[in-house]
Amino acid sequence: MSRISIADLGDLKGGENITISGWAQEIKILKSVTFIILRDSTGVCQVTIKGEPNLIEKASTLTRESVIMITGTFKKDGISKSAPEIACTGLTLLNPAGTPLPLGITDPVEADFETRFNNRILDLRKPKNNIIFRAKSSILWGIRKLMTDEGFVEVQTPKIVSSATEGGAEVFRVKYHEKDAFLNQSPQLYKEMLISAGIPKVFEVGPAFRAEEHNTNRHLNEFTSIDIEMAFSNDDDAMQMLELCVYQGITELMDKMGKELETLGYKIVVPKKPFPRMEYTEGIKILEENNVKFNFGDDFSSEHLKIIGSKMDGFYFITGWPEQVRPFYTMQRDDDQRFTKSFDLQYKELEITSGAQRVHDPNVLIKRLKEKGLNPENFEYYVSAFRYGMPPHAGWGLGLERLTQIALNIHNIREVTLFPRDRTRVTP
RNA sequence: GCCCCGAUAGUGUAGCGGCCUAUCAUACAGGCCUGUCGAGCCUGUGACACGGGUUCAAAUCCCGUUCGGGGCGCCA
DSSP: OOOOGGGGGGGGOOOOEEEEEEEEEEEOOOOOOEEEEEEEETTEEEEEEEEEEHHHHHHTTTOOTTTTEEEEETTTOOOSSSEEEEEEEEEEEEEEOSSSSOOOOOOOOOOHHHHHHTTTHTTTTSHHHHHHHHHHHHHHHHHHHHHHHOOOOOOOSEEEEEEOOSSSSSSOEEETTTTEEESSSSSHHHHHHHHHOOEEEEEEEEEEEOOOOOOTTOOOSSSEEEEEEEEEHHHHHHHHHHHHHHHHHHHHHHHHHHHHHHHOOOOOOOOSSSSEEHHHHHHHHHHTTTOOOHHHHHHHHHHHHHHHHSOOOEEEEEEOOOOSOOTBBOOSSSSSSBBBBBEEEEEEEETEEEEEBOOOOOHHHHHHHHHTTTTGGGGHHGGGTTTTOOEEEEEEEEEEEHHHHHHHHSSOGGGGGGSSOSSSSHHH
């Protein structure tokens, strides 16, 4: 008589003695019968107590969300309309829950963001929230499987670093023994160095830190970045790999969890390949057609991307960005130095990936660093990797939370983060 | 960093100068109830973020603080 999960009750014939454990979601005591709605990670079932004054006595002291173990007989033809039914023969309180709950799991009232994230573990017990993280895991698994099949090596690079990656974004400062250091904004420089180290296909899934004091539905101060870098490749190769990744991630999600997600109100749409591509200059044309003023060399704002995104269905690339808006390591086009061999992957107005073919000539790299107002001396550890045979290479960085947000159509990025770090929140 | 908006029981809300000894739902405690399934019914406990000010009178108006929500910039 071992423990069984609620989802597996469906495989039983009826009449078996079983043990089942989980949280007491609701306790209803009527005159002649007592019910406990029991929830585990796989579903809910109804535990019925009839007669048995001992058990009723025990049940009457239970509080919602207490952890209990039930033994009983599975009833194939239970009377319950909503859940499989178990006739209770034993009830053990494993750990009581305090009362009242700061956040009811099944209460009809919605809680505010603040309340939800202050009591995140209770919030995550709600199936609709809980499944988000199985979905995120599933997407990531789809991508990991693809990358590994394609011969990529998963690596781990330092998160405590001595210089800011790109000069632009704000960085968190940390004390590192007697030195000052920073939390890495991106594995960019390290994954490029690994190309020179003879690992021609690398990928990393890890945290990235940005100290910007943003307050939006799509920014976190700590997020998960999926980064890849591939040798002897150009921007087009990187884009094809990216397309495949997004496709495989969402396909995996759809195959493994599509039905389950649907019952909780999520609709998964697997994107069609190839994703449409649009030049930066075509974007400008769209804006001009909509009577929006735009200066060549500027980045598109959210408002601009809303207009451009409304013309596109789902995922699309914006390519050919001007060099002013791209980092120093981005390669310029041979035929026109004003433009770069770079791309963003967009979904409507949301940017989920930024990538490019990179500069591989160390002299060009130093020139570009200076042009961007950065001191090449601070990047010597990086540039030196380019002096002794650096292959041409390309890659990108993809925001896992943003991809999950899109796949599940969730408005706020904090919802797809277990314990989000935003402008003010450092706990839990 | 900038611009809006907000803060009332555990949770979510109503009230927007005197009728507030503050509404309702839910939760919580107790009771009733032939099997509930958003169960139902009865009783009870429980709140105006903080500090100043205006006024005969402040939950309500003004200022500040703290915290939160949305948007912008920036980006993944």
